[in-house]
Amino acid sequence: MFVLNFLKSCLFDSLTNHWFVRNTDLSTDLQKYNDKYDSYADMIDDDWDKETNYDNPKNWPVYLKAFFCFEIGFLCLSVYIGSSIYTAGMKDLQKEFAVGREVSLLPMVLFVLGYGIGPIFFAPISEYYKIGRSPVYITTLFLFALLQIPTALSQSITAICILRFLNGVFASPVLAMGAASVSDVIKLPYIPTVIGGWAVCSLCGPSLGPVLGAVIASSKGWRWCFWFLLIITGSSLLSFALFLPETYPPTLKLKRARRLRELTGNPNIRTNDELRHLAVDRGFAKEYLLRSIEITVSEPVVLFINIYSALIYSILYLWYETFPMVFEEMYGFTPLLEGVSATSMLVGVILGSAVYTIFIYFKYTKRSLKGEVVYPEVFLPMAVMGGFLLPVGIFIFAWSATPKAHWCGPLIGAGIAGFANFIIFETLINYLGMSFPYYYASVIASNGLWRSVAACVAPLYAQPLYTNLATNNYPVGWGSSVLGFTATAMILIPLGFYWKGPQVRSSSKFTDVFEDI
Template structure:
């Protein structure tokens, strides 16, 4: 028996006893295959499916294989996260060399988040139709090339375009990982992988400026080497991904199995269900672009979580108030790293609650710690806003940053794992929808925060953000108590629930 035949369940569609005899003859030729008889108006097809405990099914991958896939995916997240935040710490050397303004340099920061926001509307849903692996590899390669483009840029215009491409290709490292984890881990097992993903995303985002500030201050390196280092790490990821990454989308694997079966037997009736249901190319593009938007604006769960995670701002407070150098200001981000570690530690408590409460609460059992994080989020911002004075030690606002990041970690991790639980196979589209909202806000903020801080002062500008965070405290509480009712009224959630029940 060939590898293609092992563990393949084939459902003949239409044909009755005649089809059964014909199928038996085919089975004798190609090996033992379990079969069931069903009928459909679509015609006579033999539907290829995974057998129970089939090792090729992503959910049945070995524990070591699941962790290898998870870790290599999270590595891409780490590289992209560093690139998202370290760019702005090259301004001091970039602006005089390229003879550009502060606003032009800041536009490079905003263009990164624009690419990060828009491209997942296509790449994430498209990965659900053509497979995760090709999207990962193409995106990683594009990410490396865009870093080279920035490192060699002769003017600020090239940097701005390069930053857009950098965000566009890098968005895969943030959005697709949640879908990959949902592909291979059962809901009860997703806590630790998602926690690791959230930790890396926030820890490295906070850690990027720590090294970038000192690189920029080194007259032999400066801003171009920030891009070169990102490109080098990205190139290393591409090599590892080629060696380790495998397809995790079940429908894609089944389609390949059916194709191999047709090639081996010459019987064109072998099909996967996705092949019979896949729309035309332009319809696929339309679905890829509109599904995340549809989920964002029609699914209250996606919309409210997107609103909750959609803002945060840390200005250049330490250089302005305390006179820190670029390297010293970057080092302050260590407080954010500490906060993300504290948030990660809370995940272990959350996972204990989840296992105990899932039977009675369902996906909402993911939200217990998030209820407290909703309170900590504005508290950290108030501390940051009201302790940043020259006569107050710089440690005080750092404490506020640590509290803020601890809450942000819990929020970030909760959003990803809760949406993955609620939307299953459409989780990448749901995450792309919330990413659009979050990153559009991230694109806008840098363009006006400097003026806002100058006009309102750091105290009142950050107080404004804290007040907005206070207003949003009820969001996880509403979802905790009414999330199941909200999802019960959702057509998409009903379809996903029905599919899970069939599986």
């Protein structure tokens, strides 16, 4: 690790070409303090937002920001692929270990549960000013990559289940911290647009997993799905270990204060974050580790959006059960073609991201660049539109999936649902982020827990739902309609917050930071 840290320091500093600038800034800090400021904390905060301060990630060159966002997006995509990649080999796993369908689902279910639980602890730790984001990413990614080896070599279903749960826990930080990390380096008017790219990775990963898994399992066997995960996560680990910089502002300010303390010999030089958290250090667990739970329980905005997000992800993971019923059993597709059919949702997600980007530019980015104050509710009309389209896609999928009709109908319905899923998910995530900017990672961690619990349970009740409600001509008609009716009712959530959102946010103790943005 010492060698990696040394290489990282040398390579990153040479890439940014900021080493000389940082030391020059430090050499003039004392004069700035004597001439203008009452405290070093005020000086550090005031200097932070200046265009010439390259310690601030928002002032990095565009190519460096793009590389950083690519790292985060690729890792996020890899983790979500990992959740579903082995599903194509489940039948082979059932034969090898002599287990039924429900037991063979447990490795996926426990992985999804693990990546929901992990951020509850890791995301608040990344917001602790003495730690930051980079150590959390690298440590957990190393453990995630390492665990692929015993998973691929496991000789019992019990071992696979335990290891997959641990895989999910250690894969989880990027799922909660990814959007927060992107917001660390991107300036405010462009944050929703760039986070849209992160959301594409979040929603495309589960759809790509079965496709890749079908190719790998059919040629190499189901164990090679985990060796493939080792390869892609290992490459991410190498990239992170060498090039991933710290981006969390309070942590970077602390590093500057420490350098000033070394330069001046004055131990009283502290940042405002240090002064604010001196008392908190003694209650670290209560203040940080329980923050996600506290925000969920005490904030109606977070609670109801989490419920809506949970529905979206449960529908996404239910497709893994409905697609084989429709395309393999009814239309006679091969497992590989059935996996390819899942990309219809991916196409919908990509189209949704294009429409979303255009909407965000005119409704948010353009206005922000003009200096207008744009409130979080600007995202909600788009969420309402997605809310109406989601049940439309579900109903088309449900009632066009019949032996009497062509297989294009269900694919079109799934594509519309994928389009709507992206629109709803991304607009609500941005609404949460703008409502709770200082606690972004904790809020997303809370959202991720709800999504993962819903997603991990969905495959377990899918079979009874569709079997009990199936008819000869419409095997998924009424089962999917239950989801469609539920999705229709959920439209009330963005409508309600568009109507009463400002009043609800004004009573929150966590949203006051928004007024300063």
